[in-house]
Amino acid sequence: MVLFFRRIYAMILRHVYLFMCSWPRVLELIYWPFLNMVLWAYMSKFLSEYSNIFLMASGVLIACVIMWDTLFRGQLGVTLSFIEELWSRNLGNIAVSPLKPIELVLSLIVASFLRTLVGVGGAGIAAYFLFDFHLPLFGIGFILFFINLLIMGWALGLAICALLIRFGLSAETFAWAALFFIQPLCGVFYPVSVLPEWLQPFSLIIPATYIFEGMRLAFFDGVFGIDLLLKACLINIIYIFVGVSLLLFSYSHAKRNGLLLGNGE
């Protein structure tokens, strides 16, 4: 058991070292979430001068963007941590080592959590000091919203890692683009009800939809949507199960087909 944790620790250490050696990577972590937050904060300020809705729920756009970044950075954290091994042609060394595939999965998740904490946490703190931004005080409820977004990001990130193992770096585009494909569907900045009716059922199978709806409910009506949280949790259980399974399956496929030593472009 000690070795199990030590191997995961080794993989986390690898990413911590990488960030210690590369300040541009640290800046990149903080830069985009911060920039996004500032942009939407000023947009929110502008809109609140003309719209009662934004005046009533000041900060809703900042919350939207911070929560979206939690989801995006969660996914990107998993995928980029894995892509680093492909970029550095190190996957062969890792495959030969005693690290088990499930330990690789756990290490990617922890690495993603730390990346997201630095990136989005930084933007959240900046929003607090620069724009007097506060999340509605629902105690642990809102933390669970964030955790659900992270889990969905991890699930998607692991699925993309499965593609990277299968197709090498030619699948890298998915790391950056996949989540933006579902962004219009999960109602980050608007309620799902504005979507065409035929599109709305697709929204309902995305856990983030319920989280963003729940967030708006909290801001506009001051109500914590526990039912929305539960729905997100239930779908997320399926998502994370599928994400982990896809990566393990892809790893096993790579073992049958010799993709672990020569993975690259």
Add this chain to the structure above:
Amino acid sequence: MKVTQNINLSSNIDVSVKNVYKNFGDIKAVFDISFSVEKSKTLGLLGSNGAGKTTTIMMLMGILKATSGEIKILDQDVYKYRNKIAKEINFSSPFVELPHRLTVLQNLNVFGHLYGVKSLADKIHKLSMDLDILDLLKRRVGKLSAGQKTRVSLAKSLINDPKILFLDEPTASLDPDHADWIRTYLEQYQDRTGATFILASHNMPEVERLCHNVIMMGRGKVIESGTPKNLISRYKSTDLEEVFLQLARNDKV
């Protein structure tokens, strides 16, 4: 019920391969190969590009599944006991690199933890002394010369005191002086620790010097095997390179 089985250290055979096949779709990459490697010996895998050497090494390390056949490492099935075996083997190849942005010390730390090495700091210090990389510990791997990278890669591959070490062209792209240094180090390491080496190389003088036994592969099959001396005399040649060329020109390897 969880099956546990200790690694058998009493057997004299460290690697046993029986009737192993590996197909990639219609392509027969490895075709019915069988061989064994005794403890503390070095086996050389020779053959032209695409002969099946790397495929064989990958199967021996348990990171590529054979289509059929049996591979035993340290007397255990390599796929069934892969996690246990992984702690006892290691691998060095100039074609699989260590993260360039990390320093040498950081890389050795990471792999030391991955392999569960005890007294890691002492181990890294000793390896650094042995391999003359003490001055490189704080330098990034990406900034090292080819010779320095090879020594660092070797340090990584010895971090867990492997019982079996897989070496894929360990002296590729090194100048004669550095290559000789590495070969001498490997000889001394084997004498000192009794480790078993599996070496894939195109460098025939290197194979003659390091290998106790040689397997020549061609089109996924074992087409010749024996000690380097034995093969040289059998083919009435002056060295192993001539043997290889004879086989290659007969379109066998």
